[in-house]
Amino acid sequence: MASLTLTELTERLPADLGRPEADLLASGGVWNLSQTLQHCAQTVRYSVTGYPTLKPALFRATAGALAKRLFLRRGATKHSLGAEIDGAPPLDPSLPSAEAASGLADAVALFTGHTGPHALHPAYGRCTHEEFARLHAMHLAEHLPGLAYA
Numbered sequence: 001m002a003s004l005t006l007t008e009l010t011e012r013l014p015a016d017l018g019r020p021e022a023d024l025l026a027s028g029g030v031w032n033l034s035q036t037l038q039h040c041a042q043t044v045r046y047s048v049t050g051y052p053t054l055k056p057a058l059f060r061a062t063a064g065a066l067a068k069r070l071f072l073r074r075g076a077t078k079h080s081l082g083a084e085i086d087g088a089p090p091l092d093p094s095l096p097s098a099e100a101a102s103g104l105a106d107a108v109a110l111f112t113g114h115t116g117p118h119a120l121h122p123a124y125g126r127c128t129h130e131e132f133a134r135l136h137a138m139h140l141a142e143h144l145p146g147l148a149y150a
Contacts, residue, residue, distance in 0.1 A: 003075075006044070006137040010108045012147055013037075013101040024146035030082035035091040036143050037100035042088050043139060044107040047132045050119040052087025060125035068124035072131060077138045086122065111136070 004012075016024060021033045029036065046052070055064060071077045084091065114129070121127050127135065141147070 004137065004141070006108055006133050006140065007112060009137055009140050009144075009147055010105050013104065014098075016147055017097055017101060019146070024144050026081055026143055026145050028081060029143065031091060032093055032097075034095045034097045034100040035093055037097065037104050038091045038095065039084065040136075040140050040143060041100070041104040041107040042085050044104070044111050044136050046085065046088075047118050047121065047127070047136070048110050048114045051085065051122045053085075054120055054122045057125075060120070060123065064121070064123040064125055068121075068127070068131070068135070071138060072134060075138065077135065077142050079142070081143060108136075 017033075024033060025031075025036060031039065054060065111132070118127055118129060118132055121132075121135075124135070
């Protein structure tokens with residue numbers, strides 16, 4: 001599903017913002033386009049700055065690590081499309097989509113320029129830069145399949 005890189009997916013956004021939201025968003029999602037972009041920006045940014053809340057270490061070392069390996073092997077993530085990041089600020093449904101897309105582009109720039117160790121993922125635990133890049137691209141493609149296949 002996420003054959004495009006995180007940067008490639010993000011670069012498609014400005015041109016695709018004029019398309020109907022239903023053409024971009026995954027069916028069954030509960031958020032509008034802006035909220036979805038904000039959510040994706042949060043997770044990309046938090047992989048550099050630190051997630052507000054982590055699952056217990058035992059979960060990250062077992063079920064979380066298994067899920068990460070499965071997703072990386074499969075090339076796609078699968079999760080609840082309405083699951084907010086624990087401890088993250090609420091998503092603003094009225095924020096213009098262009099602003100949310102700009103926030104995602106800023107988060108991706110922060111991530112791609114990051115050369116140090118990454119923060120622990122709340123479920124997967126420790127991830128390399130390459131693993132995070134692939135997981136973020138898959139996450140974005142899951143929420144916005146119309147972007148991945150535009």
